Amino acid sequence: MEVVEVETSVVVPAEPTKRGRLFLSNIDLTLVAYHESVAFFLPKPVPDPFPEVEKTLKTALTRLLVHYDFMAGRLAPTPAGVLEIDCNDAGVVVATATASCSLEWLGELMMPKPEYKELVKHLVGHLNKKNMEDKPLLLLQLTRFQCGGHALACLCNHCTLDGIGIRTFCANLAACTLGKDLLVPPNPDRTIFKARVPPKISYPHHEYSKLSPQELSPFSIPGECHADLFMHDGAILTPSSVFIPQSKIDAMKSQVLAAGKLKKVTDFHVVAAKVWKERSLAIGMPDDCTSTMLFPVDVRRHMSPKLGPGFAGNALVPGFACATVLELKSQGLSFCVEKVQEGLERLDEEYIRSGIDWLEVNRGAPRVVDSFSVVAWTKIGFGEEDFWWGKAECLVPVELKPGLVMLLPGDEGSLGINVCLALPNEQMKAFCQLMVLE
Template sequence: MSSITVLKSSPAIVVPSEAEPEAAVAPKAGETVGLSSFDKRAGPFPVTMLLAYDRPIHEPVETIKRSLSRALAHYQPMAGRLSNGDDAGIVCSGEGVLFVGARASCDLEELLDDQKGGAARFVKDLALSYPSEPCRESDPLLLVQVTEFTCGGFVLGVTWNHVAADGAGMAQFLQAVGELARGVSPPSVSPVRHWDDSIPGLPAPMATAQKPSSSAARGPQDMVRLDVTIPWSLISDIRAAGVSAGGKPCTVFEAVAAVLWKCRTRASLSAVDPRSPAPLLFPCNLRALVGASAGYYGNCTVVQVVSATTGVVADSAIGDLVGLIRLAKEKVPDVLRPSSDDGNSNGGGRGQEQEEGPPVQFTMYNVLAVLSWRNLGFEAADMGSGGASRVMWDADPMAPGCVACPPRKGRDDGVSVSSICVKPEHADAFLGELAKLTASNN
C-alpha cells in the first residue's frame, strides 16, 4: 500500500460566469442542443483524462476554478444536463459542473514514476467519478478536480459524459479554460455546438452498429495494464521501409498500432485458435470529411475496424499489418454512405481478401482498441506556465485492450503507450514479443 495520500475538498458546483461577456455564438443559456447521430453513437459513458503540469502557477485550484466558470459562459452546453426521449438533447440549464480541489502528500515526479506503475494507480484519487454507468440525465456533463503537489506542480483531472464532447472537443474546451486563466478573452476559437442539418451524419444502421452497449462499456476486470515505450528506432525502421499500402510512408500511429497488434496477438497465440478473430479498432475524426464548422466540439468520430484472424496477425510482417490499417483508414468515408450497410458493421474490414466469411464477432478479450491522444491538443491546454508535461487517460470505460499514446515532455526514446490491457498470464509474453521485435530491427 502506497503512503501517498490525496486530501480532497468538499465538492462545489461551478456555474457559467455572469460577468463574462455574452458569447457571440449559439447556443445560449436556456436553449436545447439536439444530439447528432455521432453524439448518440458515443453514448452517455464517462471518459477521464489526467493532465499533469510540472511547472507551478499561482493558486492553481482557484485560478482554474475561476477560468472554468468563465469558459462555461462560452460553452453553455457543458454546464447543462441531458434530456432524453423524443426530444433528446442537451439543455443549456446553467446547472454547472462539479469541481473539487485537492492536495497530494508527494511531489509530482513521485506520482508519475513509471517504475512504480505511474499515475494510473491513483486515477480515482486524481479525478472524480460518476456514481453509476452509464451517466444519468441528472448528472453534470463534466467533473473537474485540480490536485496540487508538494513541488508546486498540479494535475488537472477531467471526467466528462461522452455525449457532451469527443476528445478533440474536450481538448478545445480545456484550451479555452487555459486561455482565460492567462487573461486571453474571448477564447481564440469560437465554440460551435449546433449540428447543421446540411452536414451529413451517420446512416441509421451504421449509427446503431457503432453505438456501445451498457453491458460492454467496461472491460473485464481480470486484465492487467502495461505501460510500454515503442522505441523510435523501431518506428523509424518501419516508416523508412515504405511498408504501407502503395509504398507510401506510414504514419507513427500506423506503425505503433501494428506493433501493438502483432505483439499482443502473438502473446496470446498459444491459448486461442489461430482462426479466431483478432480485430483492431481505432477512432477516426470525421470533422474535415463532413465539413463540420471550425470550433465544433461535439462528437464527430466513428470507430473503424480492421478484421483479421489471430493466425494472420501473428504471422504477418509488420508492413502487411500497416497496409491493412491504412486500407481501413482509406475506407472511412464509406461509413457515411447508406449503401455501406450490408449487414456487416465492420467498416473497413470489408474488402480484405484474407477475411472472407461472416462479420467479425467481438469477445471480451479478442479486441485491441488503439486510441491516440497525441494530436488532439490536450498537451496544449496551458493554464499559465506552459502546456501539460504529460497526458494520461483512464482506459476503464472502454473495451479491453485499449491503449493511449500520450505525449510526455522530456522523453525522446519513443512513443509512450499506457494501459495496454492483457490477461495476467500473457503480460510477460507481450513484453518479450516487443523486445524481440525491437531487437530484430536494430
C-alpha cells in the same frame, strides 16, 4: 499518497444562457460514458497561494461556460427515448484537494498509474445519482501538491466532446485563466451528422455491433469497456507499457516499404499494425478467429461542408482493420499495415453517412466481439497551454481499461511511442516479448 478534499462546489455560467435542447448525433450516442484524464503542472519558482489558483479556475470556468453552455447541462431523453443535452445551466462540479506528497513522488507522469485514481476520487461520488438528469457532464478536481505543483483531473462525458474538442476546450480554459478571449469559439451544432430519412446503409459495417437488451443502458459510469473473450473473466489485469524508440519505428517503416506494395507509411500505421498482430497472438486467439482493431479517425475534413476548428462534438468515427489470426501470423508486417491503411481509406463521406444510418437502424455501438481499440495521444498537442498557475506538462489517461491500447509520447527528450495497455499477467509478458522482436 493521501488526497484530502478542501471544497466541492458547482460552477454555473457567469450569465444566463439560452435554454434549449442540443441534438446528439448517433456518433455521440455511442459514447455516452465518462472519460477520465489528468493534466499535470510543475511548480513555479514561487507558487501562487492555492486559494488564488482555485478562485482563478472557477472564475475562468464561469466565463467559459457562457460559450460552452451545453457542458453545464444534463442528459435528458426525448419522447422517443433518444438522449439529448438539456442546456439548463445546472453547472459543472469542481473539487479542490491537497496531496500529502510532491509531484516527484509520482515519478514519470506520462504513464497511467493506480495512484491517479486519487486525483478523481472526490468526483466519482457525484455520478452515483439515480437519475441521469442529475449527473453532471463535466467534473474537475484540482489537486495541490506539497511542492506547489498541481494536477487538474477531468471526468467528462464523452458524448459532449471528442479528444480534439477537449483539447480546444482546455486551450480556451487556459486563455480564460489569463483573462484573455477564447482562442477558438465553440460550435456544438451536430446536425451535419443526422441520419438520413429514410436511412441508407450502403456498406457492411464491421466496426459496429448490435447490443443485447442488457447492454442498452442509456448511461454509463466511468471506464466501462468491453474485455475480450480471451481475457479470462476475473483475471487480475497488469497495466504496463512498452517503449518503442523512434529508431525501431523507422526500421519497421523501412521494412514495410521494402516489401514494395505500399508507397507511404506513417508512425501510426506501423505501430498500430505491430500492436494488432502481437496483442492478438499474446491473448491466445485461435488461428481461425477474426481479430479486429478499431482506431478513431477524425472526419472533420471528410464532410461536406468541412467542419471548422471550433466544432464541439464527436467527429471521430471508428476505422477498423480485421484479419484472421492465421493471416496475422503468416503474413509480414506489410500485410498488417495495408489493412490499417484500408481502414483509413474507406472512410469517405458516403461510408461515414452509411455508418450513421446503420446506427440509426440498429442502435449499436463500436464492435465488442474479438476486438480492441487503439487510441493515439501522441499528437494531441496538449502541453502547449499556459494557465495562470503554470504550464501544462502533459495530459494522461487516469487508468488503462480492458480492450483499450493507448499510444502516448515517450518521456521528455526521448523520441518514440509508449504502448500502454492492461492484460492478465502471463498475456502481458507474452505481449512485451513479442513487441521487442523484429
